[in-house]
Amino acid sequence: MLRFVASRIARAALTISMVVTFAFIVLRMSGDPAQIIMGADAPPEAVDAFRTAWGLDEPIWVQYLSYFWAILQGDLGRSMRDGRDAIVLVTERIPATLALTLPALAIKIGLGIPAGIYAALHRNSLADRIVMVVAVAGFTVPSFVLGLLLVLLFAVQLGWLPSGGQESWRHAILPVVTLGLGGAAVLARFTRSAMLEVLGQPFIRTASAKGVPWRAVVVGHALPNAAIPTVTIIGFMVGSLIAGAVVVESVFSWPGVGRLLVVAVGNRDLAVVQCVLLLVAVTMVCSNLIVDLLYGLLDPRLRGAARKAA
Amino acid sequence: MPEAPLIAAAAVAPPKARRAPPPPLVIFGFGWLALMLAIAVLADLIAPYAYTALDLRNRLSPPVLLGGNWLHPLGTDELGRDVLSRLIYSIRTSLLIAFGATIIGAAVGTSLGFLAAHFRGLVEQAVLALVDFSASLPFLILALAVLAFFGNSLVLLVCLLGLHAWERYARIARGLALAAGAQGYAAAVRGLGASPWRIYGRHVLPNIASTLIVSMTLAFPEVILLESGLSFLGLGVQPPQTSLGSMVGYGREYLTRAPWILLAPAVTIVLTTLSVSLIGDWLRDRLDPTLR
Amino acid sequence: MRPGGVLLEAEGLVRRYGMRRGVFGRTVDVRAVDGVSLRLERGRTLGLVGESGCGKSTTGRLVLGMETPDGGSVSFDGRPMPSPGTSAWRVLRARMQMVFQDPLGALDRRLPIAAQVVEPLDIHGIGDRASRAARVEDLLRAVGLRPDQGARYPHELSGGQRQRAVLARALATDPALLVCDEPISALDVSIQAQVMNLLVDLQEQFGTAMLFVSHDLRAVRQVSHRVAVMYLGRIVEEGEPDGVLRDPAHPYSRALVSAIPHPGRGGQRIVLQGDPPNPADRPTGCAFHPRCPVATGLCAQEAPALKPRADGRLVACHVAHGEAVAGTGLPRREAA
Numbered sequence: 001m002l003r004f005v006a007s008r009i010a011r012a013a014l015t016i017s018m019v020v021t022f023a024f025i026v027l028r029m030s031g032d033p034a035q036i037i038m039g040a041d042a043p044p045e046a047v048d049a050f051r052t053a054w055g056l057d058e059p060i061w062v063q064y065l066s067y068f069w070a071i072l073q074g075d076l077g078r079s080m081r082d083g084r085d086a087i088v089l090v091t092e093r094i095p096a097t098l099a100l101t102l103p104a105l106a107i108k109i110g111l112g113i114p115a116g117i118y119a120a121l122h123r124n125s126l127a128d129r130i131v132m133v134v135a136v137a138g139f140t141v142p143s144f145v146l147g148l149l150l151v152l153l154f155a156v157q158l159g160w161l162p163s164g165g166q167e168s169w170r171h172a173i174l175p176v177v178t179l180g181l182g183g184a185a186v187l188a189r190f191t192r193s194a195m196l197e198v199l200g201q202p203f204i205r206t207a208s209a210k211g212v213p214w215r216a217v218v219v220g221h222a223l224p225n226a227a228i229p230t231v232t233i234i235g236f237m238v239g240s241l242i243a244g245a246v247v248v249e250s251v252f253s254w255p256g257v258g259r260l261l262v263v264a265v266g267n268r269d270l271a272v273v274q275c276v277l278l279l280v281a282v283t284m285v286c287s288n289l290i291v292d293l294l295y296g297l298l299d300p301r302l303r304g305a306a307r308k309a310a
Numbered sequence: 311m312p313e314a315p316l317i318a319a320a321a322v323a324p325p326k327a328r329r330a331p332p333p334p335l336v337i338f339g340f341g342w343l344a345l346m347l348a349i350a351v352l353a354d355l356i357a358p359y360a361y362t363a364l365d366l367r368n369r370l371s372p373p374v375l376l377g378g379n380w381l382h383p384l385g386t387d388e389l390g391r392d393v394l395s396r397l398i399y400s401i402r403t404s405l406l407i408a409f410g411a412t413i414i415g416a417a418v419g420t421s422l423g424f425l426a427a428h429f430r431g432l433v434e435q436a437v438l439a440l441v442d443f444s445a446s447l448p449f450l451i452l453a454l455a456v457l458a459f460f461g462n463s464l465v466l467l468v469c470l471l472g473l474h475a476w477e478r479y480a481r482i483a484r485g486l487a488l489a490a491g492a493q494g495y496a497a498a499v500r501g502l503g504a505s506p507w508r509i510y511g512r513h514v515l516p517n518i519a520s521t522l523i524v525s526m527t528l529a530f531p532e533v534i535l536l537e538s539g540l541s542f543l544g545l546g547v548q549p550p551q552t553s554l555g556s557m558v559g560y561g562r563e564y565l566t567r568a569p570w571i572l573l574a575p576a577v578t579i580v581l582t583t584l585s586v587s588l589i590g591d592w593l594r595d596r597l598d599p600t601l602r
Numbered sequence: 603m604r605p606g607g608v609l610l611e612a613e614g615l616v617r618r619y620g621m622r623r624g625v626f627g628r629t630v631d632v633r634a635v636d637g638v639s640l641r642l643e644r645g646r647t648l649g650l651v652g653e654s655g656c657g658k659s660t661t662g663r664l665v666l667g668m669e670t671p672d673g674g675s676v677s678f679d680g681r682p683m684p685s686p687g688t689s690a691w692r693v694l695r696a697r698m699q700m701v702f703q704d705p706l707g708a709l710d711r712r713l714p715i716a717a718q719v720v721e722p723l724d725i726h727g728i729g730d731r732a733s734r735a736a737r738v739e740d741l742l743r744a745v746g747l748r749p750d751q752g753a754r755y756p757h758e759l760s761g762g763q764r765q766r767a768v769l770a771r772a773l774a775t776d777p778a779l780l781v782c783d784e785p786i787s788a789l790d791v792s793i794q795a796q797v798m799n800l801l802v803d804l805q806e807q808f809g810t811a812m813l814f815v816s817h818d819l820r821a822v823r824q825v826s827h828r829v830a831v832m833y834l835g836r837i838v839e840e841g842e843p844d845g846v847l848r849d850p851a852h853p854y855s856r857a858l859v860s861a862i863p864h865p866g867r868g869g870q871r872i873v874l875q876g877d878p879p880n881p882a883d884r885p886t887g888c889a890f891h892p893r894c895p896v897a898t899g900l901c902a903q904e905a906p907a908l909k910p911r912a913d914g915r916l917v918a919c920h921v922a923h924g925e926a927v928a929g930t931g932l933p934r935r936e937a938a
C-alpha cells in the first residue's frame with residue numbers, strides 16, 4: 001500500500017516539475033521580458049539595469065535552476081508590473097473564484113448526477129430524451145454565450161440581476177448559474193452513459209434474475225460500479241475549482257484568479273502567469289492523485305495488474 | 311467444406327445489412343454542417359461585402375427582422391461593417407482552424423500512441439508522462455499562456471489547438487495497437503516479417519480508423535468552443551481577422567444597444583457544435599459503441 | 603531439401619514474467635517456461651502437449667523468436683536466432699511461420715483473403731506481380747480453397763476456411779518451419795479432422811517441419827513424429843507418439859492418456875487431485891507431486907531430471923526411473 005501511494009506521489013511530483021519546466025521554457029522562449037516590460041523605445045542602460053535586477057542576464061540554465069530552487073522554497077517571484085509577490089496577488093484572488101466555483105460545483109453534482117441516473121434508469125422515456133437534449137445543449141453552448149444570454153435576459157431585459165461586478169451576493173448568481181448549468185449537463189451525460197454501461201453488464205442481469213429487488217440491484221450493484229468512472233470527472237471538476245472560471249469571470253468582470261490570469265497574460269507578467277499555472281497544476285495533480293487513490297479503494301481490479309503467461 | 315456451397319451461392323459482395331436512416335436531428339446536423347462547409351468554401355462569392363468594408367452612414371443598423379433595411383440583412387456593427395459578411399468570413403476562419411487543429415491533434419496523438427505501443431519501455435513512459443502533463447493543466451490555461459507569450463499568429467493558434475485532445479488519440483491508438491499486437495492480426499503480420507511501417511500503416515491504422523474518426527467528430531466541437539473562447543477573450547484570432555468567437559467578444563460591448571452583433575455568431579457556434587456533436591454521438595453508437 | 607538434418611534446436615529455454623500478487627504486493631517472478639530443450643528435424647513434426655498455462659504456447663513463440671528467452675538459446679539452421687524486430691530477424695520470417703488458434707483474430711478483417719496471402723511475398727520481395735498472383739492461386743488451391751474465395755473478407759468465410767487461409771499465408775514463402783499453436787481447438791469438431799489431414803498433406807507436399815502445440819493428445823499423435831508432454835514450464839516426457847500413448851511413463855502423461863475417451867474402457871480414468879497448476883506458485887521438487895497418485899517423499903524435495911529410459915523414452919520422474927518406490931501420493935497441503 002505504502003509503495004503504491006509513494007509511486008503515485010512520485011509521479012505527481014514529476015508531473016508538477018514538468019509543468020514548471022514547461023512554464024519556464026514557454027515564457028522565456030517567447031521573447032525578452034526586459035524589453036517587453038520597459039517598452040521598445042526604452043534607453044539600453046535602463047533595459048540592462050532591469051535585466052541585472054531580475055537576473056535575466058544569467059545563462060538560461062542558471063535562470064532555470066534558480067527558478068526551480070526558488071519555487072522549492074515557496075518563492076514564486078514578483079509581479080513585474082507592481083512589484084508585489086505573485087503568490088500574494090494570486091492567493092488574494094482565490095476566495096473570489098471559489099465563491100463562484102464551489103456553489104457551481106454543488107449545482108453540477110446536485111443536478112447532473114441525479115438527472116443522469118434518472119435518465120439511465122428510464123432509458124428512452126420522455127424524461128431521458130429531455131435530459132439528453134438539455135445535456136447536449138449544455139455541452140454545445142459555450143459558457144460565454146450562455147453567460148451573455150443570461151445577462152441579456154435577466155440584466156438587460158428584465159433588470160432583475162446585475163450584469164457584472166462583485167458588490168453583493170446577487171452579483172454572483174448569474175456567473176454561478178452559468179458555470180453550474182454547463183457542468184451539470186456534462187456530468188449528467190457522463191453519469192447516464194456510465195450507468196447504462198453498468199446496467200448492461202451480466203452481473204446486473206444475474207442479480208435481478210436471482211430475485212434481488214430492482215431497487216436493491218440499482219443501489220447495491222449499479223450505483224457503486226457507475227461511481228468509478230464518475231469519480232474521475234468529478235475529480236477533474238474539483239481540480240479546476242481555481243481555474244475553471246476564466247471565461248465566465250471575464251464575462252461578468254468578476255475579480256477572480258481567471259480574470260487575473262487573462263490580464264497578466266495580456267501584460268506578459270511572467271511571475272503571475274507562472275504562479276497561476278503552477279497553482280492550477282498543483283490543484284489538478286492533487287485531485288488526480290486523490291482520484292487515483294480512491295480508484296484503488298473503489299475498484300479492486302486496479303489494485304494488482306497481472307501479466308498472464310500463456 | 312460442407313458450408314462452402316452455401317456461401318458460394320450468395321453474392322461475392324457481402325450482403326449489406328439494411329440500415330435505418332439516421333434520426334431527424336442527425337440529418338439536421340449533416341445539413342447544417344454541409345451548409346457551413348459550403349459557406350466556408352464559397353465565402354468570397356457569397357459575402358455581400360468585404361468583412362472590413364465600412365459603411366459609416368449605416369452604423370449599428372439592426373437586422374431586417376428588427377426593422378433594418380435589406381442593404382445589411384443581419385445589420386451592421388458600430389463601424390458600419392456588414393454582420394452577414396463578417397459572419398461568413400468568421401465561419402470560414404473558425405472551421406479552418408477547427409479542421410486543421412483536429413487533424414493535427416489526431417495525427418500527433420495517434421503517432422505518439424503507436425510509438426508508445428511499438429517501443430514500450432522508456433518511450434511509453436515518456437508518452438504517458440506527457441499524458442499526465444496534459445491532464446494536469448486545463449487546456450484553456452495552457453493555451454492562454456502559450457498564445458499570449460508567443461503572440462498570435464494563425465498558424466500558432468491552429469498548432470496549439472491541435473494539441474487539444476491529443477492524449478485521447480494517443481490513448482486509443484496505444485490501447486488498440488497493443489491489443490492488436492498481443493494476439494491478433496498485428497502480431498500475425500509482424501510474424502510475417504513486416505516492417506513497423508507496414509504493420510501500423512497498412513493494418514493497424516485502417517483497423518482503428520473508425521474509432522479515430524469518431525473521436526475526431528467528438529473533439530471537433532470542443533476545438534470550435536476553445537477557439538471561440540480564446541478569441542472571445544481577445545487572445546485567439548486577432549483583428550482584422552475575424553472568427554465566430556471574436557465576433558461574440560467584440561459584440562459584447564454593444565450587448566444592450568446592438569445585441570444582433572453578438573447573437574448571429576453565437577447562434578452559429580451553438581448550431582455548429584450541436585450538429586457535429588449529434589453526428590459524433592450517432593457515429594459512435596453506430597461504429598464503435600465501446601468508445602465513451 | 604535434406605530430410606533428417608536438424609533444423610531447430612532449443613537449449614534450456616527460460617521465460618519469466620513479472621506478476622504482481624495481492625493488493626499492493628511485490629512482483630513475483632513467474633517462470634512460464636523453465637528450462638525447455640527441444641530439437642526438430644527437417645520435414646518432421648514435434649507435438650507439444652499440456653494443459654493451458656503449462657507454457658507450451660510461450661515455448662512456441664520463443665522457438666519462433668517472437669520473444670527473447672530470459673535464458674537458454676534457440677538456433678535455427680545452425681545459426682543463433684536474431685533478436686526480434688531486427689532486419690535479420692525479419693528476413694528470417696520467410697523461413698519460419700506461425701499458425702494461430704484464432705484464425706479470425708490472426709487475419710486483418712479489412713483486407714480480402716488474397717491480399718493477405720500475397721502479403722508475405724510483398725514483404726520479402728518474392729517474384730513479380732504476375733507470379734505473385736499465380737502463387738496465391740496455387741496456395742489457395744493447396745489449402746483447399748477456391749481461387750475466387752481470395753476476394754472474400756475473413757468474416758465471409760467459415761472457421762475452417764479461415765484457418766485454411768491462414769495456412770496459405772503461412773506457406774506463401776515456403777517456410778522450413780511452421781509453428782501451429784492450437785490450430786484446431788477453435789474449430790468445429792467436424793472441421794478439425796479436415797484441417798489435421800490438410801496439415802499432414804501439406805507437410806508431405808512442402809516438406810515443412812512443424813511444431814504442433816496442442817492440449818489434445820490424440821490430435822498430436824495424428825500429425826507428430828515425436829511428442830513432448832509439458833507440465834508447468836518443463837517437459838516431463840518425450841518420445842514416439844504411439845509409444846507415449848500406449849504406455850505413458852510419466853504419471854501426468856498417464857492421466858492425460860486416460861482422459862482420452864475410449865470406447866469399451868470404462869472406469870479407468872485417472873482423475874487428478876489437487877489444485878490445477880499455477881506457475882506463480884510452483885511446488886517444490888517435482889512440480890507435479892501435489893497431484894501425483896504415486897508421489898513419494900523424494901518427489902517433494904528433489905526435481906527429477908529429464909533423462910532417457912532404457913528404450914530411449916525421455917522421462918522426468920523419480921518413480922519411472924526407479925529412483926523411488928511408487929508411493930500413494932502425498933497428503934494435500936492444507937492452505938491452498
